[in-house]
Amino acid sequence: MLSKKSQYAFQALGFLAERYLQGPVLIAEISRKKKIPLKFLENILLELKKEGVLESKKGKGGGYFLASDPAKIKVASIIRLLDGPIAMLPCVSLYFYERCKNCNEKSCGLHDMMLEVRDATLKILEHRSLNDLVSK
Template sequence: MLTKKGKYGLKALVHLSKMPPGQLAFVGDIAAKNNIPKKFLDAILGELRNAGFVQSRKGKDGGYRLAKLPSEIKIGHVVRVLDGPLAPIPCASRSQYQRCEDCDETTCQVRHMMMEVRHAVAELLDNRSLAAMRDAANDDIADGLRQKV
């Protein structure tokens, strides 16, 4: 399940992806426009900076901007950085696998189902860019406006 940290991080990245290239955004503006607690967003943006998704500049003219093109940022990578593995249970994870104590992994049907879930989620998130996520939201808004007319 996506945590608030993951959700807020994605919302902040979508916000930054809508900015003109190179333009900086203040944390307070991102927080206010996306209904995110500023202090929590500060910590999230720090993690995103450390992972190479955003750049920051300090000072009165400071702020955040994307460090890469939105088309180069994969949603699966962002979610893993902020929330950890995509697998719903540790024995189904590829990146942080942990053996279960209570079952035989070769015959455990729960593990096999959760591996399918992990694979499906990874397939979607690892093949979706920030640009595609941003543009899908814009397409949904445009569709809604067309339906009202």
Template sequence: MISQKAKYAMRALVALARVEPGTSLMIGEIAESQAIPKKFLEQILLDLKREGIVTSRRGKAGGYLMMRTPDAVSFGEVLRLIDGPLAPLPCLSKVAYHRCADCSNESACEIRHVFAKVAEATRDILDGTTLADSLTATAAGHTIPGLDA
């Protein structure tokens, strides 16, 4: 299950991706339109800024704006940034692997084999779906690629 923080991060990014390139939104605008607590949103946007996904602008026309195009930001990248590895089991993580404490033989673990398929499908969908894909699908009333089942 993804965290509330990750959901808020994705909603904030979708809001920023909807506006014209180079246009900024104030934190208050994003917080209100997306029903995100403002203080929590400030922390999230700082994390996204540190990773180069968004940037901020001071002054009268200030606020936050996308640093990268919506087609260059995948849901998988955002989820990993906020929540960490996508793997459902520690022995399946590509970036934070460690053997399960109660496992003596990974290659014979039936549970691992099932969840390896889940992890691969999850990674494929999240890494293959960008902010731009979600905007296009929503606007056209379609599903997101890979999710039309």
């Protein structure tokens, strides 16, 4: 399951995608509209900023906004930033790979199965962007 952090992040990012190119949005507004605990949201947005997903402006008229076109920001990449691996096993993870101790990957049924799951999952998540979070 996605963590609360990721779930909140997607709600916030969806909101920011709707407001893309319309100037900075206050943390407090996102918090209010999306019912996300303010201080928790602060931390999440800050993290997304450090990872280059968001930009911000301080002071009056400030707030957060997407660093790039929402169509270019993949859902898969956000999950990886905040929750880590998408795969169900370390030995089938693209970005967080770790070797299995006990099985050799050439002949491990579980490995093959989870590789299939990973591919099916990424086929979806790598082709969905923040624009897909915007309700039409």
